[in-house]
Amino acid sequence: MRPTLSLIKREFTAYFLSPIAYVVLAVFLLVTGHLFYLTLNLLTESGPRGIEYPMQALLGDEKFWLVYLFIPPLLTMRLFAEERGSGTLEMLMTAPIHDWQVVISKFIACYLFYLVLWIPTIVYWPVLMGFGAIDPWPVFTSYLGVFLAGAMFLALGLFVSSLVRSQMVAALVSLILSLFFIVAGFWRPELDPSSLVYQIIYYVSVPMHFNREFTRGILSTSHVLLYLSMTVFFLFLTVRSLESRRWK
Amino acid sequence: MIQVKNLTKYYGDYPAVRDVSFKVEKGQIVGFLGPNGAGKSTTMRILAGYITATSGTATIDGRDVFWDPIEARSRIGYLPESCPLYTEMRVEEYLRFRGGLKNMAVHLCESRLEYVLERCWLKDVRRQLIGTLSKGYRQRVGLADALLANPPVLILDEPTVGLDPVQIRETRKLIKELGNQHTILLSTHILPEVEMTCNTVILIHQGVVAAQGSLDEVRSAHGCNSLEEVFVKITGITE
Numbered sequence: 120m121r122p123t124l125s126l127i128k129r130e131f132t133a134y135f136l137s138p139i140a141y142v143v144l145a146v147f148l149l150v151t152g153h154l155f156y157l158t159l160n161l162l163t164e165s166g167p168r169g170i171e172y173p174m175q176a177l178l179g180d181e182k183f184w185l186v187y188l189f190i191p192p193l194l195t196m197r198l199f200a201e202e203r204g205s206g207t208l209e210m211l212m213t214a215p216i217h218d219w220q221v222v223i224s225k226f227i228a229c230y231l232f233y234l235v236l237w238i239p240t241i242v243y244w245p246v247l248m249g250f251g252a253i254d255p256w257p258v259f260t261s262y263l264g265v266f267l268a269g270a271m272f273l274a275l276g277l278f279v280s281s282l283v284r285s286q287m288v289a290a291l292v293s294l295i296l297s298l299f300f301i302v303a304g305f306w307r308p309e310l311d312p313s314s315l316v317y318q319i320i321y322y323v324s325v326p327m328h329f330n331r332e333f334t335r336g337i338l339s340t341s342h343v344l345l346y347l348s349m350t351v352f353f354l355f356l357t358v359r360s361l362e363s364r365r366w367k
Numbered sequence: 368m369i370q371v372k373n374l375t376k377y378y379g380d381y382p383a384v385r386d387v388s389f390k391v392e393k394g395q396i397v398g399f400l401g402p403n404g405a406g407k408s409t410t411m412r413i414l415a416g417y418i419t420a421t422s423g424t425a426t427i428d429g430r431d432v433f434w435d436p437i438e439a440r441s442r443i444g445y446l447p448e449s450c451p452l453y454t455e456m457r458v459e460e461y462l463r464f465r466g467g468l469k470n471m472a473v474h475l476c477e478s479r480l481e482y483v484l485e486r487c488w489l490k491d492v493r494r495q496l497i498g499t500l501s502k503g504y505r506q507r508v509g510l511a512d513a514l515l516a517n518p519p520v521l522i523l524d525e526p527t528v529g530l531d532p533v534q535i536r537e538t539r540k541l542i543k544e545l546g547n548q549h550t551i552l553l554s555t556h557i558l559p560e561v562e563m564t565c566n567t568v569i570l571i572h573q574g575v576v577a578a579q580g581s582l583d584e585v586r587s588a589h590g591c592n593s594l595e596e597v598f599v600k601i602t603g604i605t606e
Contacts, residue, residue, distance in 0.1 A: 125467025129456070136455045206451035210512075213415040214468045215441035365419050367378075 122216040123224050130198070130228030140232065143193050147236055150186045151177070155243050163250055172335050173253050174261040179330035188294065188301050191269065194232060195276030196290040198225045199361075203284045208364075218361045222354055226277055233269050237262070257336035264333035267346040268325050272297055274353035281360040300325045368393045368520055368550040369414065374423035376409050383409045385574040386423070391567070393519070396546040398561035399554035400594075401571035402602050407554040408448060410571070411524050414552070415445040427520055441469065444513030444549075448524040450506050454498030458489055458508055461497060462515060469516040476515075483511040486541065503534045510538070514545070521545065523553040527560065539564050558594045568594065570601060577601045 134140040158176040161168060170176055177183070202208040211221060247253050279293040280286075303324035311317060321327055328342045369391035376384040384406040391397050401407050412418045414425050416432050416439060425432045430439040453461060459480060466476035484490050487507040492500060497508060506526065513521055526542070527535045542551060543564050555561060561568060561582075568585050570578035578585050578601060582594070589597045 121470050122468045125464055128467075129453075129464045133453070133455065205454075206447070206449050207453060209412075209417050209447050210445075210451055210465075211468075213417050213440060213443070213445045214465070215437045215470060216468055217437065365417065367418070 123220045126224035134232045174257045174334035184326040191272035191276045192290040192293040196286040199281040200286045200289040219358045222357045270350040271346045274350040278353040278357045281357045370426045375421045377421045396551045396565045397567045398565035405571040406574040416440045444518040444521045446509045446513045446523045450509040452497045459493045465512045483514045487511040502529045521551045
């Protein structure tokens with residue numbers, strides 16, 4: 120336990136020692152702040168426009184997801200790629216710690232940072248309540264959805280980072296792979312919603328999950344299961360990738 | 368303490384280490400010699416648990432490095448040639464992190480930290496960022512890390528490369544002192560260093576063990592006066 124905690128602590132602090140983390144933090148809060156402003160406008164302006172599900176404006180928005188697309192790759196790119204590049208992976212792999220402990224520690228550290236990214240947005244909640252109560256359940260399910268979806272993207276980024284030596288390549292490849300989960304929702308040909316193709320696209324398209332379900336207070340187990348299983352799958356692959364390094 | 372039997376490592380088709388066998392008893396300081404590309408670093412990496420051998424076994428204090436990796440690695444203090452460190456951490460921060468990684472209890476870690484900082488002459492730079500340290504100091508941090516958990520075996524890959532003469536002298540002195548309490552396997556190109564610090568020698572050439580034994584044994588077996596002559600004779604480089 121102590122090796123794992125020690126590694127989590129060091130990886131988490133390492134985020135704050137690099138400028139990337141602060142840039143990501145700033146951009147993210149800027150974008151969510153702007154979206155919050157737009158949501159607030161919709162909620163408080165007089166006239167018939169209004170909005171039924173405020174979280175939808177915040178999280179169902181395409182702009183948000185396009186920015187979000189960049190965040191997990193930027194957070195995870197250095198995790199293994201930098202270690203391989205600088206040779207410190209040798210020191211990590213010759214320490215009396217299991218490979219899965221290394222992977223779990225790095226994942227928890229980047230997930231903690233991801234939580235740090237989202238925690239300041241909690242301040243919007245009392246502000247919104249101050250303007251008149253909004254339904255709390257969709258807020259809760261939206262956050263839950265974001266935390267689970269984030270785990271999936273971060274695990275994907277971690278896996279890609281363990282495969283390559285260059286941080287830039289890790290970021291770009293995990294960006295492209297994340298596109299699979301995000302862009303599917305933007306492509307909106309006039310598909311018949313009951314067709315099989317549409318159902319498949321809907322299953323993997325994360326923004327649509329948020330647009331239709333999480334922001335409306337619906338906690339759909341199929342989506343939760345997707346996020347959890349993909350997270351576990353990518354973490355498993357990362358452990359294997361790390362192990363395979365010993366056989367080269 | 369260290370037992371290597373028929374160790375073989377192929378990088379693809381290239382045999383880096385071929386059927387290497389040797390034994391290091393407790394308390395010995397072994398000089399691991401060989402020309403570049405002979406297979407020294409590969410053997411050390413296999414012992415440290417970084418890579419796995421293609422065939423053969425290696426055990427540290429009876430623990431197999433492949434089947435019982437955690438136990439084997441916790442008995443080793445390893446310092447690789449490139450001495451990789453996290454440049455954004457401070458010296459004592461890094462050592463505390465390594466102590467945690469090696470599963471040392473906090474109070475033990477603190478007392479050992481003071482001891483290794485003292486022993487490796489790092490007291491003045493303990494709060495300095497590793498990125499700002501010179502090569503010699505970084506090497507010392509690496510050595511401090513290897514010593515931290517007080518492992519019975521030290522595996523040092525070229526510990527004096529890149530150091531200035533004063534530092535080299537001090538490091539050699541330190542290694543000789545450590546030899547009293549630890550078993551040391553150190554690889555080097557500097558033959559006088561081996562003659563000064565080590566009591567046993569293993570010479571690797573093209574992936575096989577070419578000479579093995581105490582200094583006197585090796586010298587007399589090849590009929591040479593100095594280790595350099597033995598080296599040159601075995602590796603076949605003629606004037």
